[in-house]
Amino acid sequence: MTARSATSAPSVPRHLPANKDLWVFVLGDFVIFGSYFVIFMVSRHQERGLFIESQRHLSLNIGVVNTLVLLASSWLVARAVQLTRAGEFERARTMIVGGGLCGLVFMVIKAYEWSAKIAQGHTFPSNNFFMYYYMLTGVHLFHVAIGLVFLGVSYFELRHRRRVGSVETGATYWHMVDLLWVVIFALLYVMR
Amino acid sequence: MTAAVRTTAVWAGLSAITVVSWFLAPAHHAQPVAASTPITLGVLALAVIKTRLIIQEFMEVRTAPLWLRLATDGWLVALFGAIVVSYVW
Numbered sequence: 001m002t003a004r005s006a007t008s009a010p011s012v013p014r015h016l017p018a019n020k021d022l023w024v025f026v027l028g029d030f031v032i033f034g035s036y037f038v039i040f041m042v043s044r045h046q047e048r049g050l051f052i053e054s055q056r057h058l059s060l061n062i063g064v065v066n067t068l069v070l071l072a073s074s075w076l077v078a079r080a081v082q083l084t085r086a087g088e089f090e091r092a093r094t095m096i097v098g099g100g101l102c103g104l105v106f107m108v109i110k111a112y113e114w115s116a117k118i119a120q121g122h123t124f125p126s127n128n129f130f131m132y133y134y135m136l137t138g139v140h141l142f143h144v145a146i147g148l149v150f151l152g153v154s155y156f157e158l159r160h161r162r163r164v165g166s167v168e169t170g171a172t173y174w175h176m177v178d179l180l181w182v183v184i185f186a187l188l189y190v191m192r
Numbered sequence: 193m194t195a196a197v198r199t200t201a202v203w204a205g206l207s208a209i210t211v212v213s214w215f216l217a218p219a220h221h222a223q224p225v226a227a228s229t230p231i232t233l234g235v236l237a238l239a240v241i242k243t244r245l246i247i248q249e250f251m252e253v254r255t256a257p258l259w260l261r262l263a264t265d266g267w268l269v270a271l272f273g274a275i276v277v278s279y280v281w
Contacts, residue, residue: 016260017252027263034271041278052225060214067210075203078250082195175250179243186239187275190213192228 017081018169026176029143033180036139037187040132047128052192054129057122062113063189066106067181073102074178077151077171084158084167092167093158099174100151103144110141136184140177147177202249209238232279240272 016023044051080095114134117123124134147170154170157163193201216231247264248254254261 014255014257015252016256023260027267030264030267030271034267034274037271038274038278041275045278045281048227052227056225064210064214068207071203071206071210074246074250075199078199078203079196081252082199172251175246178250179246182242182246183239183271185210186213186235190216191232191235191279192216192225 018172019165022169022172026172029176029180033139033183036136037183040136040187043128043132050127051129054122054127054133055188057117057120058133058189059113059116060189062109063185066109066113067185069102069106069109070178070181073099073106074175076102077174080154080158081164081167081171084162084164089158089162093155096151096155096158096167096170100148100155103148103151103174103177107141107144110137133188136188140180140184143177143180147174150174199249202245206242206245209242213238229280233276236272236275236279240268244268 076095076099080092080099083089083092083095114137117130117133122130124131150170150173154167157166157170213235216235244265247268251264253264
């Protein structure tokens, strides 16, 4: 041990998960979704009574279950990255499959929720709240579908080339999908 | 604490916060619900905690280079700052 390392604070090893290009994309998506969220809030400010009344017709239980499903999927995918680093590729693959299945469950529940809302007469043109509801959840659902493709690529990486960076790429994208849903859940379903 | 235990603890915490949010939402009430600044600020505070936990722990930004930590925290401050301002405005 050198005198320098004995006297200075231990430095945390820095690691950029995935790669810089993916993070530029993720930060760009943050800005785009951030703009959607702020525009939603401005509309909500202008029609506060309508938004609170319309919000009561959303299925809160379904919103909570879908949030728990995505959080579970993120946990599975985060564990997959750790198992990949440890060289446990088979267990990592199982975790990725589990995360992907959670994503499919999310999509099925979302489709059921939409069909129930439409059957109740709450459609895209009903009012501004439901316009934002279908727009935000629709754009997010598209990201879930893309995320499943990313997880599929991670799965095949784990079968063949086993590059940690590729698994990190799928995981980072998937966590972004989870994160954006957490904000949508708070704004559309819970806040008053 | 191993990485696996830490990740699992984060997931359990995120799920617990989600269940707490459940009790704050209007759909539990048969009667029309009035706007509530304290409840909304509480909901947004929980959302900040959840999103930052996902970024720091699941996305592993906690151990990422400084530029990424600043960019993600900057986004959270700008986003939730704008949301709070447009709510209380």
